[in-house]
Amino acid sequence: xxxxxxxWLTVSHLIAALAALxxxxxxxxxxxxxxxxxxxxxAAPVLAVTCQPASVTRPQPILPKGFTEQIxxxxxxxxxxxxxxxxxKSRVFVAEKGGRVWNCDLASSTCTLFADxxxxxxxxxxxxxxxxxxxxxxxxxxxxxxxxxxxTGACGGNFLTAGQLSLLTASGETKVLPAAGATSxxxxxxxxxxxxxxxxxxxxxxxxxxxxxDGASFVQVDYGQLDNACGDGTNLPQGAFRSQGVSPYxxxxxxxxxxxxxxxxxxxxxxxGLRNPFRFARAPGLTDDLYxxxxxxxxxxxxxxxxxxxxxxGWPCYEGPNxxxxxxxxxxxxxxxxxxxxxxxxxxxxxxxxxxxxxxTCGGRPSGGGPDQNGSVISAIGFTDGTSPTYPAPYDKALxxxxxxxxxxxxxxxxxxxxxxFAKSLQGGPVDLKAGQNGDLFYVDLVTSTVRRIxxx
Numbered sequence: 001x002x003x004x005x006x007x008w009l010t011v012s013h014l015i016a017a018l019a020a021l022x023x024x025x026x027x028x029x030x031x032x033x034x035x036x037x038x039x040x041x042x043a044a045p046v047l048a049v050t051c052q053p054a055s056v057t058r059p060q061p062i063l064p065k066g067f068t069e070q071i072x073x074x075x076x077x078x079x080x081x082x083x084x085x086x087x088x089k090s091r092v093f094v095a096e097k098g099g100r101v102w103n104c105d106l107a108s109s110t111c112t113l114f115a116d117x118x119x120x121x122x123x124x125x126x127x128x129x130x131x132x133x134x135x136x137x138x139x140x141x142x143x144x145x146x147x148x149x150x151x152t153g154a155c156g157g158n159f160l161t162a163g164q165l166s167l168l169t170a171s172g173e174t175k176v177l178p179a180a181g182a183t184s185x186x187x188x189x190x191x192x193x194x195x196x197x198x199x200x201x202x203x204x205x206x207x208x209x210x211x212x213x214d215g216a217s218f219v220q221v222d223y224g225q226l227d228n229a230c231g232d233g234t235n236l237p238q239g240a241f242r243s244q245g246v247s248p249y250x251x252x253x254x255x256x257x258x259x260x261x262x263x264x265x266x267x268x269x270x271x272x273g274l275r276n277p278f279r280f281a282r283a284p285g286l287t288d289d290l291y292x293x294x295x296x297x298x299x300x301x302x303x304x305x306x307x308x309x310x311x312x313x314g315w316p317c318y319e320g321p322n323x324x325x326x327x328x329x330x331x332x333x334x335x336x337x338x339x340x341x342x343x344x345x346x347x348x349x350x351x352x353x354x355x356x357x358x359x360x361t362c363g364g365r366p367s368g369g370g371p372d373q374n375g376s377v378i379s380a381i382g383f384t385d386g387t388s389p390t391y392p393a394p395y396d397k398a399l400x401x402x403x404x405x406x407x408x409x410x411x412x413x414x415x416x417x418x419x420x421x422f423a424k425s426l427q428g429g430p431v432d433l434k435a436g437q438n439g440d441l442f443y444v445d446l447v448t449s450t451v452r453r454i455x456x457x
Contacts, residue, residue, distance in 0.1 A: 078097075081097045114142065137205050207256060208260050222239035280293060352419055381400070387435070
């Protein structure tokens with residue numbers, strides 16, 4: 001998840017409730033209703049659940065004229081984190097934080113268990129099954145990205161974990177990065193946030209892009225002096241500087257995986273210097289331009305635009321558009337240069353859009369005391385795909401991003417980076433945004449364990 005939610009326990013009832021969801025309500029290893037290690041197939045009992053009928057959200061969030069939010073999947077999911085649609089958009093696959101993957105029929109609101117990886121997923125704090133992508137060329141193939149234990153015992157708090165990219169089919173799981181039996185790990189994480197993030201297909205519908213956080217402490221400056229749990233050397237810097245390529249681990253980066261799962265597979269870093277790229281999205285069309293929701297620390301949230309391989313976005317020496325003074329003071333930032341500025345950034349103590357400041361919404365206290373009442377975290381980002389027959393032009397084929405703590409979604413039209421408020425006063429908070437059936441915008445609400453759809457009449 002974007003940043004340790006426990007950090008915000010004392011700042012609002014929303015965060016306390018969310019922390020309770022993440023830290024208390026569910027066991028660390030939820031074995032689920034199916035075999036803990038098996039993928040559902042014809043030889044195993046089929047587990048299906050029926051969700052509550054689709055309904056209009058009450059009360060409605062504040063949306064532009066003509067838009068309506070619907071609760072699409074409700075009462076059947078346990079902490080959903082990510083969605084991905086089949087090619088014909090008639091079905092949606094849903095990942096649960098604890099390790100289960102559901103195949104849901106949008107017409108009947110019925111979900112069938114496709115996979116249960118609960119015994120392999122470290123589900124604690126901000127860790128879990130967080131990334132999901134259905135193969136655009138074959139609906140039977142589903143790619144997942146999750147945090148998995150490297151240590152023994154309960155995987156809460158500071159605990160050694162790794163990341164795992166796997167291919168799921170009806171016959172089982174194939175571990176791709178790292179491969180089963182690999183002697184080295186691709187990622188290493190010790191702290192309870194900043195682990196793996198998203199998995200996204202490239203424009204060729206074959207190449208994969210995956211993201212991972214820096215694996216460093218989110219509570220204090222971490223240049224490797226706090227621990228050597230990952231065993232990547234005692235020479236400083238390490239910690240957050242792993243995002244600058246000082247470690248054998250691919251932390252704080254986005255990777256491009258060509259020919260994944262084949263004998264000719266290759267892996268390359270296309271963007272580094274990222275703190276926690278929990279969510280990112282590829283622009284629609286024949287482009288591999290990526291728009292990255294880069295979760296900040298104390299001051300900034302950013303959207304970074306990766307258009308050429310090898311871009312460095314500067315963390316930990318830069319946060320948002322500015323230098324990061326706490327890390328600059330470590331004297332390890334002298335070699336960090338050629339940094340790409342964010343496409344867009346908003347400060348924690350500022351409103352995101354002009355509409356926010358006028359309405360004192362999206363984080364503003366009821367008394368108008370400021371925009372950062374609950375905190376800030378860019379928790380979702382995605383595009384509509386230009387196929388909607390009803391969305392007005394400013395909203396079709398547009399970029400959307402959400403902040404779980406501010407309970408809002410904004411939109412913009414790249415290359416224009418001027419944000420406009422789209423949805424205010426959400427019931428919970430978005431952690432994934434995707435274009436789905438009829439080109440509508442869908443999002444996953446982790447707080448209320450629902451999948452929602454925004455239509456336009």
